[in-house]
Every structure is written in structure tokens, then in C-alpha cells.
Amino acid sequence: MQLKNKVAFITGAGAGIGQAISLLFALEGAAVTLFDINQTYLDETAKIIHGFGTDFLSICGSVTSSSDISSAIQATEQAFGGLDILIANAGVAMRGSVVDMSEADWNRVLDINLGGVFRVSKYGIPCLLKRGGGSIINLASTQSFRGYPGWAGYAASKGAIVALTRQVAMEYSKQRIRCNAIAPGAVDTPMNAGVFGSAPDPAAERQKWADATPLGRLGIGEDIARAALYLASDDSSWVTGTCMVVDGGQLAG
Ligand SMILES: NC(=O)c1ccc[n+]([C@@H]2O[C@H](COP(=O)([O-])OP(=O)(O)OC[C@H]3O[C@@H](n4cnc5c(N)ncnc54)[C@H](O)[C@@H]3O)[C@@H](O)[C@H]2O)c1
Numbered sequence: 001m002q003l004k005n006k007v008a009f010i011t012g013a014g015a016g017i018g019q020a021i022s023l024l025f026a027l028e029g030a031a032v033t034l035f036d037i038n039q040t041y042l043d044e045t046a047k048i049i050h051g052f053g054t055d056f057l058s059i060c061g062s063v064t065s066s067s068d069i070s071s072a073i074q075a076t077e078q079a080f081g082g083l084d085i086l087i088a089n090a091g092v093a094m095r096g097s098v099v100d101m102s103e104a105d106w107n108r109v110l111d112i113n114l115g116g117v118f119r120v121s122k123y124g125i126p127c128l129l130k131r132g133g134g135s136i137i138n139l140a141s142t143q144s145f146r147g148y149p150g151w152a153g154y155a156a157s158k159g160a161i162v163a164l165t166r167q168v169a170m171e172y173s174k175q176r177i178r179c180n181a182i183a184p185g186a187v188d189t190p191m192n193a194g195v196f197g198s199a200p201d202p203a204a205e206r207q208k209w210a211d212a213t214p215l216g217r218l219g220i221g222e223d224i225a226r227a228a229l230y231l232a233s234d235d236s237s238w239v240t241g242t243c244m245v246v247d248g249g250q251l252a253g
């Protein structure tokens with residue numbers, strides 16, 4: 001019960017990595033607010049957590065909306081008496097090189113992936129300050145550090161998340177708010193099911209990604225959730241401003 005008496009706000013909590021983090025944090029004793037744009041995904045995650053018997057809220061909204069984020073954070077404080085952990089996880093994968101992608105797609109991927117991280121910190125940090133500190137975890141990517149042709153907007157958003165993470169860490173270290181990022185490699189989630197599905201042979205594409213990972217398999221949500229648990233808990237009390245790479249060895253290879 002590493003997160004007993006802690007309260008966590010998690011975006012993109014309905015599926016994939018966000019769902020895995022939500023389930024692990026609930027099992028570790030945290031009260032969690034599940035925030036997602038997809039009500040069906042939210043209901044699936046809520047059903048599992050309901051079975052654990054722990055406190056949770058389920059709120060449908062978009063990370064692109066300041067009012068959705070701020071009212072969900074307010075509801076979290078009201079329901080659980082405070083907020084300790086922010087997980088800015090919601091994101092979308094959009095293909096396109098600089099020339100190919102439309103300006104509308106560029107704006108959209110930046111608004112969801114980077115704007116979502118900004119809004120979670122903007123509206124969540126005042127609550128963490130009231131508790132005398134807290135932990136913020138932002139989802140970056142191996143694409144924050146390495147170029148893969150055809151992902152210009154996504155990579156730009158993920159690189160900026162690492163810079164914003166450092167920035168928030170420096171701005172709030174004196175107030176005992178830690179801010180770190182996690183850079184996952186290829187994880188088996190609905191996001192990547194979509195990426196594989198767009199290839200001519202989805203099964204072969206999936207296998208290709210697994211083979212390109214030195215540890216020989218795709219990640220699972222729990223691989224990332226375990227890193228998030230470390231960064232959220234007091235085990236990482238001297239860790240801030242960093243980005244933890246959890247990628248099966250992809251960047252080292
Ligand atoms: N899966 C990977 O291989 C991988 C690798 C590196 C980084 N990441 C990052 O990890 C995070 C989670 O990825 P995933 O693979 O679990 O994605 P996913 O698509 O499987 O799940 C994302 C969740 O976010 C929700 N969401 C999407 N747009 C939203 C919005 N505007 N407002 C609120 N919720 C929204 C979706 O409904 C979904 O439940 C993302 O930021 C992604 O970029 C994933």
C-alpha cells in the first residue's frame with residue numbers, strides 16, 4: 001500500500017497505459033480520479049476499480065478543455081479532501097512528416113499531447129501546494145529523444161514535454177513538488193493497435209516492433225505503471241526534473 005492516503009488525478013485513464021496506472025495506484029491504496037474523453041473506456045476501468053472497493057471518481061472530459069480539467073480537479077478535491085499526484089498521460093499518435101501533415105493536425109497533436117500536460121500542471125499545482133507538495137508525472141516517449149521519420153508533430157510534442165517537465169520541476173522544487181516524465185518504448189495498447197492496424201499486415205507489423213525491442217517483446221501497461229508508482233511514491237523523494245526511459249532497451253540499441 002505505497003499510496004495509502006494519497007489522491008491521484010489521471011488523464012487518459014480509460015485505456016492503455018493510463019488504465020494500467022489507475023489500476024495499480026488503486027491497488028496501492030490511492031483514491032483516483034479517472035479522467036478520459038471516452039465514456040466507454042471510462043466505464044470499463046471504473047468497473048474494475050469498483051471491484052477493488054477503493055475510492056474513485058470517473059469524469060468524462062477532454063484535456064484540450066481548461067474548464068473540463070479545472071472542474072474535474074475541483075471535483076477531486078471536494079470528493080477526497082485534497083490532491084497529491086498528477087498523471088498527465090492522455091495523448092494521441094498522429095502520423096505525418098513536416099511537409100505532409102496539415103496545420104490542423106499539427107495544432108491538434110500539440111494541443112492534446114503538450115497542451116494537456118500544461119493544463120494538468122496549471123490547474124493541479126495549486127492543489128498540490130495546499131498539501132505541502134506532491135508528485136507530477138508526464139508521459140513523454142522515446143520519440144522525445146530519437147527521430148523516427150513520419151512523426152513530426154508527435155515527436156515535437158513529446159520532446160517539449162521533457163522540457164516542460166524540467167521547467168515545472170525547477171519552478172516548484174522549493175515547494176516540495178516533484179515533476180518527472182516517463183518515456184515509454186513500444187507498449188501494447190489501443191494506441192498501437194491503431195498504428196499496427198494501419199499497416200498492410202498488422203500482425204507482421206506488431207512482430208516487427210517487438211523484434212526491434214532489445215528485450216524481445218512489446219511493453220505492457222504495467223511496465224509503465226510500475227515506473228509511475230516509483231515516481232509517485234516516497235521511494236523517489238530525491239528525484240525531480242528527470243525523464244525515466246522504460247523501453248525494453250530501444251534507445252540503448
Ligand atoms: N503505447 C505506446 O507505445 C507509447 C509509447 C510512448 C509514449 N506513449 C504515451 O503514453 C500515453 C498513453 O498512451 P497509450 O498507448 O496508453 O494510448 P491509448 O490511445 O491506448 O490510450 C489513451 C487514452 O487517452 C484518452 N484520450 C485521448 N485523447 C484525450 C483527450 N483529448 N482528453 C482526455 N482523454 C483523451 C483515450 O480515450 C484513451 O483512453 C500517451 O501520451 C502516449 O503518447 C505511448
